Amino acid sequence: MAKTIIEPFRIKSVEPLHFTTRQQREQILETAFFNPFLIHADDVLIDLLTDSGTSAMSSRQWAAMMEGDESYAGSKSFYRFEAAVKKITGMQYIIPTHQGRASEKIVFTLTGGKGRYFLSNTLFDTTRANIEFSGATGIDLLTEAGKQPSVPAPFKGNIDLDLLEKTIVEKGAAHIAMCIITITNNSGGGQPVSMENIRAASRICKKHGVAFFIDACRFAENCYFIKQREEGYASKSIQEIANELFSYADGCTMSAKKDAFANIGGFLALNDEILTQECRNLLVITEGFPTYGGLAGRDLEAIAVGLEEIMDEHYLKYRIRSMEYIGEKLEAEGIPFVKPVGGHAIYLDARAFLPHIPVHQYPGLALSNALYLEGGIRSVEIGSLMFGKYSADGALVPAQMELVRLAVPRRVYTQSHIDYVAEIIIDVFTKRQEIRGYEIVYEAPLLRHFTAKLRPVD
Template sequence: MRAYRAKMVESIRLPDREEREAALDAAGHNVFNLDSDAVYVDLLTDSGTGTMSDAQWAAMMQGDEAYAGSGSFTDLEAAASDVLGFDRIVPAHQGRGAENVLYGSLVEPGDVVPNNTHFDTTRAHVVEQGGEPVDCPVEGALDPGASGDFLGNFDVERARAVVDEVGADRVPAVVVTLTNNSAAGQPVSVANVRAVREFCDEIGATFVLDACRFAENAHFVREREPEFADSTVAAVAREQLSYADACIVSAKKDGLANVGGFVGIRDAPAFDDLFERAKQRAILYEGFTTYGGMAGRDLAAVAVGLREAVTDAYITDRVEQVRWLGERLDEAGVPVVRPVGGHAVYVDAGAMCPHLRSEEFPGQAVVCDLYREGGVRGVELGEFAFPGADRPDLVRLAIPRRTYARDHLEHVVETAAAVADHADDLPGYEVVSEPPMAELRHFSADLRPLAPSPGSEE
C-alpha cells in the first residue's frame, strides 16, 4: 500500500510514433540526447529524478544561503551524523563531485583501486587520477541467470590476489558500492562489509563505502541477513556504515533530493590529513566547505531527505514498487535479472536478442526500441557503457522515487512485452562518434543501426 499521496502534478504526454522515431534519429540513437518532453515514462536513472516531500519543500523555504557558516549545512552535518554515523562531511554538488573530491585526495598515478564493481563515473574518476580500477565481484554477480541473497558482495579473495600481484603500497583504497549498481543493483551484506574492513586493516588501505543507496541496501539486509531480522532499517544503515573510513553519498539517490552529495570522513586522528585534503580540493572544484556547490535550500532538503530515507514506510514502498515491476515483466516474458534490486529492474538484453553479438550492442537495441515502441527511456549497461569490461548486456529501468503510479509501470510492462515479441528483428548498432574517454562514451556518443530500424521507411 502506497505510503504517500500527491500534492503536485505535472502534465506528460506520449508523443506519437512518428514523433518518437524522428526524435530517436535526431538523438543519434542515444537516449541521453532526447529531450525530456519527448519521453513518456523516464526510467533512464533514479538519480535526482524523484519527487521531494512536503517536509523537504518546507525546509527549502528556510534554507540559509550564507556562503560560509550556513545553518543549513549544520542541519546536514547533524543528519549525516545521525543517519550514517559520519560527523565530518565535505559537501559537493552531486555524487560525481564527491567522487572527484575523495578520489582526487586518495588516488595517485600507478595506484590500483579494487571495488565490488565500479560504476561509470567511479571508474572514470579513478582513471582520471592515473589509477587502475579493478572489479572484484563475487561469483555469479555478473551472471543474469545466477541467484543469491547478496550477489552485490565484494570478493575479498579476488582482491587479495590483486594485492599479492601489485603490492599493498599500490592499493590506497578499497571501495564497496551499496547496492552494486553495475551488478543489477544487488545488495551487499553486513558480514561482507565486516570482512572487507578486516582486509583493509591487513593491507593498510582506506575503506570507502559508496553509500548512494544505503537505505535500499539496508532494507535487503533486514530481509535476508538473519542477524538483522528484528532491526530497523535505520539501525542497519548505521551498523553497515560504521565499518567504513570514508563514504561517498549522492543525495540524488537515498538523500531523496534533486541535487547534492557529500563525502563523509571518519572523525579520527588517522584521517585528519585526508579530511583536510578533501576540504581543500572541494574548495577548488565544488565551493566553500559549508555549501560545496549546493544552495542552502538544497542542503536543507538533503538533511530532511536522509532522515526520511530510513523510515520503514518509505523504504518498504520504494523497494516493493521496483519488485512489482520486475515480477510483472517476468510474467510478461521479458527476461529480467532475479532477484530484483532496490532501485531498478535489469532486463537481460543478451537473452532477449541472442542474434546480436555483444559488440553489436543488444542492450542499446532494446533501449532504442523501448522508446520507439512506447516512449519509455531506459539505459544500456553492457558493452556500450562499459567497453571491454566483459559484462552481461543489460538494460536498466531505474524507477524515480515517489514519482510514477501503477498505471505508468503497467505501460512499461506492455511496452517491454511488445519489444520482446519482435526482439528477433531488432538490428544491432555501431558507434559513429564518441568522446576521448571510453569510460564516459555512453553519455554522448552517436550511434546508427546496422540495419533499417523497425517501422522506418529506409
Template sequence: MTDAIPERPRRRRSWAEPYKIKVVEPLKMTTRAEREQAIAEAGYNTFLLRSEDVYIDLLTDSGTSAMSDRQWAGMMVGDEAYAGSKNFYSLEEAIQKYYGYRYILPTHQGRGAENILSKILIKPGDYIPGNMYFTTTRLHQELAGGTFVDVIIDEAHDPRSQHPFKGNVDLQKLTDLIKRVGAERIPYISVAGTVNMAGGQPISMANLRAVYELAKSHDIRIILDATRAVENAYFIQQREADYHQQSIAIILKEFCSYTDGCTMSGKKDALVNIGGWLALNDPDIYEEARNMIVIYEGLHTYGGMAGRDMEAMAIGIEESVQDDHIRARIGQVEYLGQKLLDWNIPIVVPIGGHAIYLDAKAFLPHIPQDQFPAQLLAAELYREAGIRAMERGIVSAGRNKDTGDHYYPELELVRLTIPRRVYTQAHMDLTAEAVDEVYYNRHRLRGLKMVYEPKYLRFFQARFELL
C-alpha cells in the same frame, strides 16, 4: 443453534504507497511517428532525447525523485550565506546521525566527491579493488593514474544467478591482489552498496564486515559509494537473519561503520534533485579534502550547493531511512520485475533495489555485442511506448585505457530505473506491457553502429545508426 461461519480463505493484500499526491505534472502524449523521428534525431541514444518527448522517464533515479511537503517547506528557509550557512549544519547533523561519519564536505553531486577523493588518495600505479566498476568512479580513478580491479563474486556477472548478495566482495580475489601488488599500492577498497552495474544487487553485512577485517589487517582503507546504501540496508533487513528485527536506520549506521569514509550522490537515496557529499573519519584526509573542495566545488560549508538544497537533503535523509518509505520504494520495483518474470521476459535476478535490468543478451540473442544490443533495446522501448530507459552494457563499459579496445562485459543490460515517489502502479503496468510487446517482436530488430564517440563516458553522448 446457528451454523458456524466458514473461515475466510487468506488472500494476499495489496500494498499502497505511504503518501498521497498533492501536485501533478502533465505528460506529453506522442505518436509512434513522432517517437521514431525523435529517437533517430537523438542518434538512438536515450540520453539525447528531449525530456518533453518522453512519456515515462526511467532513464535514472538520480535527481528525479519527488520531494515531500516537508522538503519543499525546508527549501523556503534556505540560508544562502556564502559562509557558515545554517543549512550546512542541518545537513552535517543528519549525516552524522544516520551515516555515522565524523567529517562532512558537501559537493555539487557524487562525482564531485569522487574527483576530490581520487586526487587526494590515488597515485600513478596504484590499484583500486572494488565490487564491480561504476562509470564515473572508475574514470576518476583512472584519471588519477590508478587501475580499477574487479573483485566482486563471480555470481554477479551471471544475470540468472539467484545469489541473494551478488554485490559481495570475493575475499580470495582481494587477498590475491594484495599479495600480488602489495598493500602499499592499494590506497583504498571501493565498495558500493547496492552495485548498480550488477543490477542493483546488495552486499551483505557479513561480507562487508569480513572485508573490513581483512583491510584493517593490511592497513588499507575502505571507501563506500553510499549512493544507495539505504536500499542496501533494506536487503540486509530482508535477507540476513540477524537483521530481520532491526530498523533500516540502525542497519545503515552499522553498515557505514565498517568503512572509513564515503562518496555520496544525494540525488538518489536522499530524495533531492541535486547535491552530494564526501564523508571521512580521518582528520588528516579531511583537512586535505577541505582544502581541495575550495578549488573544485566551493567553500567547505556549501561545496557547490545552495543552502535551500542542503536543507532539503537533510530532511530527505531523515525520510529515506523510514521503514515504510523504503519498503514501498523497493516494493514498486519488485512489482514491475515480478510482472516481467511472470511473462518469461529475461531480467537480472534477484530483483534489485532501484531498477529492473533487462538481459539484452537473452532478449536479443541474434544481435552480437559489438552491434550494441542493449542500446538498441533501450531505443526500441522508447519507439514502442515513449518509455526512456538506459543502456548498461558495452557502451557504458567503454574502452580499455591502454589498448583502446572495447570492454566486453558479461552483463549487457537495459536499466528501467524507477524514480522515488513519482510513478503509479498503472505506469508500471504500462511499462511491463511495452516491454512485452517489444519482446514479442524482438526477432525483427537489427543492430546499431556507433557513428560518434566522445573521449570520456561515451554512453552519455555517443550517437548511433541502424544497421
C-alpha cells in the same frame, strides 16, 4: 488485513505527460543519433533513464527549503545537514558537494594517480571515470553469483573476498588507493551487499592497511535488503543497520540525488583528519566554501530532511515491492532479467533478450531504443557501450554483462505507469527478432555513452 501495498504518500502536485506517436519517436531517435541521452525530456513519456535527481520531494522538504540559510560561511543549514549525515554514518568530518561525482573527483584526485589501484565490487560509470582521470586503475571483483543474471541469490552485489585479498597481495598494499564497495551494486543489477561481506572486506583491508570506503548512494535500500534477507537483522531498524554498516568504513561518498530524495547534492564523509583537510582545500578551489560545498542552503535543508525520510520502513517496503511487482510480470512472460530484482531498477538481460545481436553491435542499446520506439520509455544501456574498452589492436573488449536498466524515480510514478512499462517490455519481447544492432560514429574518450552518436547496422 489488506494484501495491497499502497504508496505511503499522497500526491499534492502533478505534472502533465507528453504523448508522441511512433512515427514521431522514429524521427526523434534519429535526430538524437540513436542515443537516449540525447533525446529531449519533453519527448519522453516514462523516463527511467536514471533515479538520480529525479525523485519527487516531500512537502517537508519543500518547507525546509524555505528555511535555507544562504550565508556564505557558517550557514545554519550546513549544521543541520552535517548533523543528519553524522547520525547515519557516525563519521567525524562531513564535506558537502554538488553531487556524488564531485566527492569522487576530490578524494580520488588526492588518493589516486598513476600506478594506483581502486578495488570494488563493481564501479559505476562516473566512479570509474574519475579513477581513470586521476591516472589510476579500477578493478571490479564481483562475486561469481553476481555475474549470472538469471540465477537468484540474496546478495549478488557482494565483493569476492578471496579475490580482494589476492589482488591486494599481488598489486601490493602500498599501491592500493582504497577498496570502495557500492551499495547497492548499480552496475551489477542494483543488487545488495550483505553486512557479513562488508564486515569481512573491511577486516581484510585493515589487515593490509588499505582504506575502506562505501559508495553510499542507495544505502537505505541496501539496509532494507539486509533487514529482510540476512540473519540477525530482522528486528533492527534501518538506522541501526546503517550505523553498523558505516562503522566498518574509513569514509564514504554519496550522491544525495538517490536515497536522499534531493534533486542535487552529495557529500564526502571521512574519519581521517589529514585527508579531510586536503579534501577541503581542493573543495574550496573546485566547489566552494566548506560549509556549502557547491550547494545552496536550501539544498542542504532538503538533503537533511530526505536522509531522515528515506529510513521510513513503510516507504522502503513499498519501494522494493514495486520492483518485485514488475519483475513478477516479466517472469510470467519468460523475459530475461537480473534476478532477483534490484532495489531501484529492473535490469533486462539484453544478451539473452536479443541473442541474434552480437556484442560489438551493442544489444543493450538496441533494446533500449526499441523500448523508446514502442512506448516512449527511456532507459539506459549498462553494457559494452557504457563499459566496453578497446584492445591494443582496436578490437572491442566487451563488458561483463549486457544489461538495460529501467531505473524508477522515487515517489514519481504510480502502479498504472509501472503496468504500462511492463506491457511495453512484453510487446518488444514478442517482436525481438525485428530489432537490429548499432555502430558508433562518434565517441568521447571518457563516459562515451553520454554523448556518443550511433547509426543502425543494416
